[in-house]
Amino acid sequence: MRDPLPQRLGESRYFWGLSRERLAVAGGLLAAAAAVLLLAPIEAFASAPQDAANPAYREFPVVGSRVIMWVTAELHLMFAAFVLAVPMFAVIIEIIGYVSGDKRYDALAYEFTKLLSVSFSFTASLGAMLTFLLVVLYPALTDYLMSIFSWTFFPYVALFFLEAIFLYSYYYGWGKFNPKTHIFLGIMLNLVGTGIMFIADAWLTFMNTPAGISETGELVSLSAAFMNPMWMPINIHRIIANIAFGGSVAAAYAAFQFLGAKTDEERAHYDWMGYIGNFIAIAALLPLPFAGYWLGKEIYAFSQSLGITLMGGTFSWLFIIQAILIGNLFLAANYYLWVSMERIEGAERFRPYIKYLLIVIAGCFLVWATPHSLVASVEEARKMGGAHHPVLGVLGVMSAKNTAVNILILTTFLSFLLYRRGNKAPTVSWAKAGNIAQIAIFVSVVVFVTFLGVYGYFVEASVRIGLSVPQVLSVIFCMIAVTTIDVFMYRNARVTGKIKWGQMSARSQYALFFIALTFAWTMGLMGYVRAGMRQHWHVYGVLEDTSVDAFTPTLGYASNVVSITVLIFFVFIAIVFWLAGLSGKKAWEPAVKAGGEPGEEGAE
Template identity: 50%
Template sequence: MEHMRNQKSVYAYAALFLVLAFAVAMPVGLAWAEDAPAGAATEYRDIPGMGSRNLIWIVAQQHLLLAGFVLGVPIFAWVCEIVGVRTGDQRYDKLAKEFTKLLTSSYATTALFGGILLFLLIGLYPKLMNYLSDVFFPSFLVYCALFLLETATLYLYWYGWDAMQGSKKGLHLFLGFLLNVFAFFIMVVPNSWATFQASPVVIAEGSMWAKAWTATWNPTWWPVNIHRLIANVVLGGYICGAYAGLKYLMAQNAEERVHYDWMGYVGNFIGVFGLLPLPFAGYWLMREIYQYNQQMGITLMGGFLSWLFILQAMLIGILFVGSNYYFWLGIMHRIPGSEARYRRPILTMLVILLVCLGVWMTPHSLVASLEEARKMGGTHHPLLGVFGVMSAKMTVANLMILVTFMSFIMYWRAGKEETARWAKVAKAGQGVILGIAVIVVVVLGVWGYFVPAITRINYFSTTQVLVVLFVLLTVTPLTGLLMKSARTTTEMVWGVMPARAGYALVLNAVMVILLMTLMGYARSSSRVHWHVYGVMQDTSQYAYSPALGYAAAFMALNTFMFCMLVAFIFWVATLGGEKKGGATDTASVKGKGATSPAAGGAPVPATGRQ
């Protein structure tokens, strides 16, 4: 059954995309026919009307978003599977399988977009592609090999799921591990091409492998690898959350509601989990860029892209607020009688979040009419100008991470009562750690104004990050230990969330996708008029970088297209499987679905029952 359904769906969208690919290729073919100047090698080809760059923009963005999803999902699908094995809770195994189903169905589309992108690049930017092939040819081969391995592993992993239950589960887990290893390298290899464009190193004479190897090890390669790896988990988590949110909103019965409520919760949890360290990775990347080339750093942070980071702050801020909102809704609705107890702490956290967000979003140079600027004596406000610099931004970002983390801990603990004798001491200890962390972060933030930039960057900001990481890494296991012996006082009720929870999940996913499109534009525009920064100039008519408003319209379009695409893929994946598909993987749910028998608040390992 499963097999049949999947084949059918593969045919369905293969056909659709063939049509689509043809439609895209047609005008390209026309353009090829149009300009082939005699003699000199063609440097660029254009697509009349739409513009070659715009087309590349759309296709590359779709490919990247799909790829991010496809590379992010196996990580937590595999983790879910392990959790399922460790705890013996079948729900996690089913969930992992449902994640993998989403993965399998988007895999082919990702590859398809990759193929279209490649053809378009070769066709539209022959000069650049020639150069890159010269440098990177061996890594193209490696990439192809990795792709074959990944595909084979994925098919084994997916189709072997049911066959490899029981004694062969170990083998299946190993397949999942391999899948992730290959996926990681599939991301790492193309990253070297893109990062080489942004931060090239000099290429000396040498063997083809030596050249590729030299170019691969460019200064921003690893920062981007790490940043993307985490971001992919975030993207995957939130998209799965949004999928669950949508399914929850469209659920026909209580069983579906219970299942998708829970799945939405797990998706949001995975997203937040990845979101917490993400700003650190971004900060590291930014620092490497600044160090590699001050000019590029200034273009990004102080130059023509500086406004982009205010938009980024807005999107991240909404994402933080949205994620917390979902946690809080969970506490209020899934744990009966919790309202009176949690209202006040939630209000405090909300106020801190919004104040931090206000500081983060206050730009260094303000949008002001000329008259306002004349009254202020320039575009810098004498008082609020202090919020505009990195020291303030780093501080509030760290505080927002801490607040979100506390939200998560609060959710984890909700409805439970610690029984361990040392619980009081542990809780006091956690409070002290958190209090000290907040004080350290704020003090360093304020002090950062009075020290040279390099001291701030190398010591203060790093210390802030380490302090926050320390909190994350001490409080989490401590709470885990506490919860192990905790008694559940109030069972969580699944499937009773209001509709706005589903919308919140969708909103979070949209924010993440928008963020990725925004930063894609940032990375591309920071190269300004270079194909390969400082080495190969873009001499086409599209050498300019468009203004933010125009770019934002494109980002919105890309995001919408991606949402529709994903919705379509997921819909195809469930075609004919409505009755047998994931929605009914709630065999363990008994009764009318009002109460869940399984895991309470704790997402990983489900304890606290009995």
């Protein structure tokens, strides 16, 4: 199946286009797709290339090939992220439940898992659709990717079977196995899922940073093509982001159930579930910027042009939008914690601090969202003496933004700390000293991070980039050290008040929806830039995009596509929630009392 390709490639390497599209993404993923490919079609495709009527592109009606590809790939990605992430924390929660013996955790893990099986099918269906679209709309690109990656499809399919086996045995086997066996199944499920993602990631990162090929694009080394420069950074970035995204969607599910709950018991349960989901999302969000910087650095190292396109050129404004999204996430996450303190007796004493936390968050948010080169009218630009504002320009560069992000992270961590202490008073003798130590750590880390940020203005760029490492390390050190002290300090703490689970305002639940929507939107936007930075290439520098969609659209256009994708995703996920809720419903009974039907709960 491989022989016709190099030949074709040699003839036509200058022409093959490549769409900026998410094809890449596409490339991958697909599950069912892979199954389809596995059977007959590969043979057919391989022999097809010499065929006369074999266009490189076909047009999708109405919306065009690019948009349908884009939306499908993103939807697939979102579902895949959810399906990969939920088992990770489901297993962790299950382990917590097993170790602590608290039945609530086990039930919670099961509830998360319930969302999986339908989502799994959706993921596979979307994957199949994606593969079909790729094959139908972008046959030349598909051919080329197959010439590189054909042998990786087989382990992919094999893993997919394993994924299905582990997923369903994990789900249906709940409570039917020895807990240790069951946890083992869950861990295997995660390993297999991660393996699937790693393979699919190779396909798409290859399109960004191709490696292991000759000048003319023929495969030289599959392992080099597989482990191309962007592969591992994307793997790590995705794992973390998937958890954040999965947690936020699970929290949205809880919020949805909370708002519809009829009993205090249900409300308490879903309030708690939303809290846990959100906690997972935010905990995973904190290291995400660092993984992102690593990814950016690898891209820059691969090609200066690609790096500048991403960070300084066409897409620099996209990162301002991203800053607004992430700023909103932090703000909403803190907001949720603050509102949550309302349900903790005794947490009132921390309320006065909220405004200071808010000021810090808003301040960091402002710094982070300040663009490097400003949009200014000619008159304004004259007053500033250029596109750089003498004062704000200082805030527009990496040093300031890194510092802002680190402080945002610390502030959020502090909010959580206060929340945790809401209803507790330490009983250990060294409580006062412990508190002082914690404050000292906080203050010194903030000072250190700020110092490095300011210092960054006085050193050359390569050193400045290096400064983000000690910044990150000090923040991580602060979180670990403070948490450790806190854990010991609040061991056997006196409980001064109850946590009234379920006594939450609807506002807080909408904050959870807001977080989930913002996560999804961020994911859509970042997916776009990952694919979009290739500009008019399918495979950067190797296969050019010659389709009508080879141009890079405006950010406004991309935003609209992302918005629509996010809405479709939430409609789909609503269907998943509804299906997952069915199993808990009472069996249908033929005789219905008048007025007793569901759906009328609003009447009273």
